[in-house]
Amino acid sequence: MTIDVMFPYYGDVAMMKAAVSSVLAQDDKDFRFTIVDDGYPDDTLPDYFAGLVAADGRVRYHRNEVNLGANGNYKKCVGLVEHDIVVIMGADDLMLPNYLSTVRKAFQDPEVSIVQPGVEVIDENGSVYQPLGDSVKQFLRHKLVGKTSEAIVAGEAIAQSLMVGDWLYFPSVAWRADAIKKHDFRPQYDVVQDLALAVDIILSGGKMAVVDTVCFQYRRHRESDSSVRALDGRRFAEERAFFDECVRDFAAKGWNAAARAARLHLTSRLNAVSLTPKVVSKGMWPGLRKLATHAVRP
Structure with missing residues (x-):
């Protein structure tokens, strides 16, 4: 094979x-x-x-x-x-x-x-x-x-x-x-x-x-492409869109626990929080707003 x-x-x-x-x-x-x-x-x-x-x-x-x-x-x-x-x-x-x-x-x-x-x-x-x-x-x-x-x-x-x-x-x-x-x-x-x-x-x-x-x-x-995207917020905007799709797909299949996990996307939010000091040190204020939005999004 x-x-x-x-x-x-x-x-x-x-x-x-x-x-x-x-x-x-x-x-x-x-x-x-x-x-x-x-x-x-x-x-x-x-x-x-x-x-x-x-x-x-x-x-x-x-x-x-x-x-x-x-x-x-x-x-x-x-x-x-x-x-x-x-x-x-x-x-x-x-x-x-x-x-x-x-x-x-x-x-x-x-x-x-x-x-x-x-x-x-x-x-x-x-x-x-x-x-x-x-x-x-x-x-x-x-x-x-x-x-x-x-x-x-x-x-x-x-x-x-x-x-x-x-x-x-x-x-x-x-x-x-x-x-x-x-x-x-x-x-x-x-x-x-x-x-x-x-x-x-x-x-x-x-x-x-x-x-x-x-x-x-x-x-x-x-300083990979994904880490740069994370600092300016693009990565997390993409992740949110993906998690939203997963919530719908899992709920439609009756996978309610998976849908809840997608809605919470806990480690993704914690990752946004962990990057905040680096974003502040670089003065990337638009990225900071996007990270904060991702971290606390209901």
Whole structure:
């Protein structure tokens, strides 16, 4: 069973090359590696990518004629998927050598549509660390599945858990291709599109395997696009719109506990509160108003 590794790229060249090397160094060799370059302006890249394709028949390379943005490039990647399992990897993250073998094993259960393996967080320099937000993610994950090495979860329980706090690490998640193609990424979202996709699959009956085996390194940037969007309030406006949709969808399905969790979106509000000192220090007063609105919104 060949696994599609989709690699939407725009950003730091050195980190991208490290990510590419981590894919090519997998212990499990049965994969197809598709790089979708969103037009990053670096004259050295055409030769680099051409060399990858020439050296390894598993590598494909596409360069977008116009910049599609993150969500648009994710959607293009979905359109290029050819095999039963797919991961849409971050261009600055790292697969540990056992990543593909770990997720392949979890997909042996035919009812599993999503696999969240074990992840460790690294900083800009590649050092492993655990910010407070990631400690919260770990707590919420363990609260749902306990400390077993692997659990399969589905239905309202996981929907409710993810509404309390999103503990998924999108670039590390592997998906059943038919599920991701059926639902795709909602075009209106640029920050929560991965959570929205997972929720759509869960609402349609998809199950998730949560595996403790650490096999992926997720890079946490202090000034990432999502953190900048958080400081100026854009991230939280998008999250509110998404949570409102979830309230309606869960209530329609009779998942009242999940609907309440979506209405409260507790950790999202606490995150807004935690960012307030940084927003004040930067004098981002419009962002401060948006954060305050999100934190106290009834």
